[in-house]
Amino acid sequence: xxxxxxxxxxxxxxxxxxxxxxxxxxxxxxxxxxxxxxxxxxxxxxxxxxxxxxxxxxxxxxxxxxxxxx
Amino acid sequence: xxxxxxxxxxxxxxxxxxxxxxxxxxxxxxxxxxxxxxxxxxxxxxxxxxxxxxxxxxxxxxxxxxxxxxxxxxxxxxxxxxxxxxxxxxxxxxxxxxxxxxxxxxxxxxxxxxxxxxxxxxxxxxxxxxxxxxxxxxxxxxxxxxxxxxxxxxxxxxxxxxxxxxxxxxxxxxxxxxxxxxxxxxxxxxxxxxxxxxxxxx
Numbered sequence: 001x002x003x004x005x006x007x008x009x010x011x012x013x014x015x016x017x018x019x020x021x022x023x024x025x026x027x028x029x030x031x032x033x034x035x036x037x038x039x040x041x042x043x044x045x046x047x048x049x050x051x052x053x054x055x056x057x058x059x060x061x062x063x064x065x066x067x068x069x070x
Numbered sequence: 071x072x073x074x075x076x077x078x079x080x081x082x083x084x085x086x087x088x089x090x091x092x093x094x095x096x097x098x099x100x101x102x103x104x105x106x107x108x109x110x111x112x113x114x115x116x117x118x119x120x121x122x123x124x125x126x127x128x129x130x131x132x133x134x135x136x137x138x139x140x141x142x143x144x145x146x147x148x149x150x151x152x153x154x155x156x157x158x159x160x161x162x163x164x165x166x167x168x169x170x171x172x173x174x175x176x177x178x179x180x181x182x183x184x185x186x187x188x189x190x191x192x193x194x195x196x197x198x199x200x201x202x203x204x205x206x207x208x209x210x211x212x213x214x215x216x217x218x219x220x221x222x223x224x225x226x227x228x229x230x231x232x233x234x235x236x237x238x239x240x241x242x243x244x245x246x247x248x249x250x251x252x253x254x255x256x257x258x259x260x261x262x263x264x265x266x267x268x269x270x271x272x
Contacts, residue, residue, distance in 0.1 A: 008167075013254035020258065024186050024203040025221035027262045031232045032223060040221075043150060 134212040138176030144191065146200075146217045153200070153222060154191070161192040162215060164207045165265075171207075179211040184219065186265040188272075199225050201269050203262070230270050237263035 010020045029040045051061035104123040111120040144162055146154035163172050165187025184205045191198045205219035240259030247253040 009257055010254045013250040015251065015254055021204045021220050023255065023258050024262050027236065027259060028186070028201065028203040028221050028223065028266070031229055031236060031263075031266055032227050033229045036223070036227045037229075 132212050139213045142175045143214045159191050159193040163190045173215055175213040177209050180209045182207045186262045188269045233266045
C-alpha cells in the first residue's frame with residue numbers, strides 16, 4: 001500500500017473528511033436561489049439541549065438551537 | 071479418540087477455503103438466510119425457532135450477469151431524500167476526484183470519491199444534471215451504481231451572483247489566511263465556487 005501517497009490539502013492541514021464534506025455542502029447551500037435556500041437552511045437547523053451532570057444527577061438543561069456549525 | 075482428533079483437525083481448512091473475495095460472486099440463495107447463525111442456534115437451542123436476522127429482511131444483491139446488461143441501475147441518495155431509487159439509465163457521468171468518470175453498464179467494480187462538480191444522468195435522449203457537493207460512488211460488478219452525496223441540487227436552483235460573490239470572497243480570504251487550517255478552508259471555498267461557476271457557465 002502506498003503509505004506516502006499524496007494526501008489531499010485539507011487532510012494535510014489537519015481537517016477530517018467529514019469536516020471537509022460538511023463545509024462543501026454548506027457552501028453549496030449558501031449559493032442556492034431564494035425559496036430553495038430557505039428550505040435548505042431550515043432543513044439543516046439543529047435543536048438540542050445540553051445539561052452538565054454532577055454526582056450522577058443532571059443539572060438544569062439549556063436548550064440551544066444554533067444554526068449548524070462546521 | 072485419536073481418530074476423532076484427526077477429523078476435528080481436518081475441519082478448519084475447509085472453512086478457510088470457503089472464504090470468497092466478492093459478495094456478488096455468491097449465489098443469490100445463500101444470502102437470504104443466515105445459515106451459520108441458524109446452525110449454531112439449532113445446536114444450542116433446538117426447541118425454539120431461531121430469530122430472523124437483518125440479513126433475511128434485506129433483499130439479496132442481484133448476481134453479476136454473465137453478459138453485460140443493457141441498462142445501468144442507479145441509486146442516488148442524499149441524507150434527507152432519495153433522488154433516484156433503482157432507476158435504469160444508459161449512462162451517468164460522475165465528478166470523481168480523478169476527473170469526470172463516465173459509467174456505462176458493465177463498468178468494472180469501482181469505488182470513487184467525488185469532488186464538487188456536475189453529475190449527469192443520461193436516459194435515452196434526456197440528460198438530468200445535478201451539482202454534487204461531495205460524496206462517493208460505488209459501482210458494483212452487476213451494473214448497479216450507488217451514488218451518495220451530502221448535498222445535490224439541480225443546476226437551475228443555483229444563483230450565479232452568489233457564486234461570483236463567494237468566489238471573490240474566498241480568493242480574498244486565501245490571500246489573507248495565516249494558519250494552515252484557514253488556508254485549507256479558503257482553498258476549499260475557491261474549489262467549490264469555481265466548480266459551481268463552471269457548472270453554471272459550461
